[in-house]
Amino acid sequence: xxxxxxxxxxxxxxxxxxxxxxxxxxxxxxxxxxxxxxxxxxxxxxxxxxxxxxxxxxxxxxxxxxxxxxxxxxxxxxxxxxxxxxxxxxxxxxxxxxxx
Amino acid sequence: xxxxxxxxxxxxxxxxxxxxxxxxxxxxxxxxxxxxxxxxxxxxxxxxxxxxxxxxxxxxxxxxxxxxxxxxxxxxxxxxxxxxxxxxxxxxxxxxxxxx
Amino acid sequence: xxxxxxxxxxxxxxxxxxxxxxxxxxxxxxxxxxxxxxxxxxxxxxxxxxxxxxxxxxxxxxxxxxxxxxxxxxxxxxxxxxxxxxxxxxxxxxxxxxxx
Amino acid sequence: xxxxxxxxxxxxxxxxxxxxxxxxxxxxxxxxxxxxxxxxxxxxxxxxxxxxxxxxxxxxxxxxxxxxxxxxxxxxxxxxxxxxxxxxxxxxxxxxxxxx
Amino acid sequence: xxxxxxxxxxxxxxxxxxxxxxxxxxxxxxxxxxxxxxxxxxxxxxxxxxxxxxxxxxxxxxxxxxxxxxxxxxxxxxxxxxxxxxxxxxxxxxxxxxxx
Numbered sequence: 227x228x229x230x231x232x233x234x235x236x237x238x239x240x241x242x243x244x245x246x247x248x249x250x251x252x253x254x255x256x257x258x259x260x261x262x263x264x265x266x267x268x269x270x271x272x273x274x275x276x277x278x279x280x281x282x283x284x285x286x287x288x289x290x291x292x293x294x295x296x297x298x299x300x301x302x303x304x305x306x307x308x309x310x311x312x313x314x315x316x317x318x319x320x321x322x323x324x325x326x
Numbered sequence: 327x328x329x330x331x332x333x334x335x336x337x338x339x340x341x342x343x344x345x346x347x348x349x350x351x352x353x354x355x356x357x358x359x360x361x362x363x364x365x366x367x368x369x370x371x372x373x374x375x376x377x378x379x380x381x382x383x384x385x386x387x388x389x390x391x392x393x394x395x396x397x398x399x400x401x402x403x404x405x406x407x408x409x410x411x412x413x414x415x416x417x418x419x420x421x422x423x424x425x426x
Numbered sequence: 427x428x429x430x431x432x433x434x435x436x437x438x439x440x441x442x443x444x445x446x447x448x449x450x451x452x453x454x455x456x457x458x459x460x461x462x463x464x465x466x467x468x469x470x471x472x473x474x475x476x477x478x479x480x481x482x483x484x485x486x487x488x489x490x491x492x493x494x495x496x497x498x499x500x501x502x503x504x505x506x507x508x509x510x511x512x513x514x515x516x517x518x519x520x521x522x523x524x525x526x
Numbered sequence: 527x528x529x530x531x532x533x534x535x536x537x538x539x540x541x542x543x544x545x546x547x548x549x550x551x552x553x554x555x556x557x558x559x560x561x562x563x564x565x566x567x568x569x570x571x572x573x574x575x576x577x578x579x580x581x582x583x584x585x586x587x588x589x590x591x592x593x594x595x596x597x598x599x600x601x602x603x604x605x606x607x608x609x610x611x612x613x614x615x616x617x618x619x620x621x622x623x624x625x626x
Numbered sequence: 627x628x629x630x631x632x633x634x635x636x637x638x639x640x641x642x643x644x645x646x647x648x649x650x651x652x653x654x655x656x657x658x659x660x661x662x663x664x665x666x667x668x669x670x671x672x673x674x675x676x677x678x679x680x681x682x683x684x685x686x687x688x689x690x691x692x693x694x695x696x697x698x699x700x701x702x703x704x705x706x707x708x709x710x711x712x713x714x715x716x717x718x719x720x721x722x723x724x725x726x
Contacts, residue, residue: 227450227468227503229436234358234414236329238382238407240373245406250327250382252358252414255465258434258452263465265355265363268327268382273440277415282438282450282468286502302386303327306445307438314434314452315477334558334614336529338582338607340573345606350527350582352558352614365555365563368527368582377615402586403527427650427668427703429636455665458634458652463665473640482638482650482668486702506645507638514634514652515677534658534714536629538682538707540673545706550627550682552658552714565655565663568627568682577715602686603627 228264229309230255230283232275236268244301251275251305253283258314269303280320282307328364329409330355330383332375336368344401351375351405353383358414369403380420382407428464429509430455430483432475436468444501451475451505453483458514469503480520482507528564529609530555530583532575536568544601551575551605553583558614569603580620582607628664629709630655630683632675636668644701651675651705653683658714669703680720682707 234252249271255264260280267285275281285303312320334352349371355364360380367385375381385403412420434452449471455464460480467485475481485503512520534552549571555564560580567585575581585603612620634652649671655664660680667685675681685703712720 227501228465229452229468234412234419236382236409236412238409240382240407242384242406252329252412257466265328266357268329277413282436282440284442284501301327301384306442307440309436309438312434312436312452313477319434334612334619336582336609336612338609340582340607342584342606352529352612365528366557368529377613401527401584427701428665429652429668457666482636482640484642484701506642507640509636509638512634512636512652513677519634534712534719536682536709536712538709540682540707542684542706552629552712565628566657568629577713601627601684 227282227284227286227306228255229258229312230269230281230305231260232277232279232281232305233266234277245270253281253303253305255283256280258312259319267303269305270301272304273307275305275308280309280312280322281305282309327382327384327386327406328355329358329412330369330381330405331360332377332379332381332405333366334377345370353381353403353405355383356380358412359419367403369405370401372404373407375405375408380409380412380422381405382409427482427484427486427506428455429458429512430469430481430505431460432477432479432481432505433466434477445470453481453503453505455483456480458512459519467503469505470501472504473507475505475508480509480512480522481505482509527582527584527586527606528555529558529612530569530581530605531560532577532579532581532605533566534577545570553581553603553605555583556580558612559619567603569605570601572604573607575605575608580609580612580622581605582609627682627684627686627706628655629658629712630669630681630705631660632677632679632681632705633666634677645670653681653703653705655683656680658712659719667703669705670701672704673707675705675708680709680712680722681705682709 230253236250253269254266257263330353336350353369354366357363430453436450453469454466457463530553536550553569554566557563630653636650653669654666657663
């Protein structure tokens, strides 16, 4: 899993059953302090996340297939939660309530 | 999944049943704004994509095996859609119709 | 597996059974001498590790599913041990007892 | 899959049945124009490739196990074809016949 | 698979059956000419390798599980051979006998 920020959405007429009707979010990995830390990828939204949200992205094994309840879904990158807060050492480096 | 641009094609007499007759596309990952963002890889075309197209590439788990309907196909990187448009925040950063 | 340092924690209302009640640790990969060596990721704690600890992180195959005893857990990155010491050549480059 | 150039061979008395008698090729990923584009890895030769050849390397899922017809072979990086030519846009950026 | 040099060992009281009693080697990926080429990882020793040895590391699919004969071992990075020699083009760029 990794921390990321939702930076956009992609619209494409993909003809794969497992992707139909799903929102494709552009997610950019971020370090605990919020700086960009990796290449933007595309994830399926499972947490009603929107642009600007700090999110928890799962990309492990056949994670998405299991969460989506579809054994044959060729997907593993999912936004599974909007982050409440992040602590680094004793400091609160991200707090969703302050941001809102 | 990731965004990419189709930058070329490769021709090689590969003798693997799952690859016979398939178009091998060179795809270069791009950031939402279109800048190159990663190393070029080779993907199987499943979206009638051509050189210059902005595309959605899937490379997850045993994705290609499932999409191609061939459980033993040793392939996971597929072009699954030509992108219509990409939004980053409130801005439309890519629009296929403008480009065409 | 890789060496890492625990640098923080993440709190997010993730609604996935396999993650409920689990501590989400921010782990930063480190070189043998302790310098940062890679992007921070999120791991499940299986070793009562805390911020500042040097730890052994496993991220291989469906590792976490096996260790957690849950075949369907979409998790593979786990902190499996707090490191006692690291030897590089003949030198002791990290010693947990000195640090404590 | 990715494009690579064969840059050498490795000899090691590995005692794993699936590797016995196999040629271990050092392959360096290259961009379409031939520049180095990634770290050298070791691949099993399945295409009678030699040093200097531009090749197609497969490293997807359990690819090698399937191609080698050995379900338990712990191998996934294989040279599966010597490249005939590469087109980038309208230009022929690599042509095996010219090189020979 | 990749070439690496053994640079150290890690000691940690990991409580996972598959890791008990195993030597955890710090291995640093190297280019054919011996220069460092990637981040240090931790591998299980299967070749009686020691610090300073040039080794062949396998990290493919569920490789380790298969080699260790333990289907549930959450391990995939193994040192499977000490390298005898490496040829790059016509040159012998590494020779274990000279080094010894």
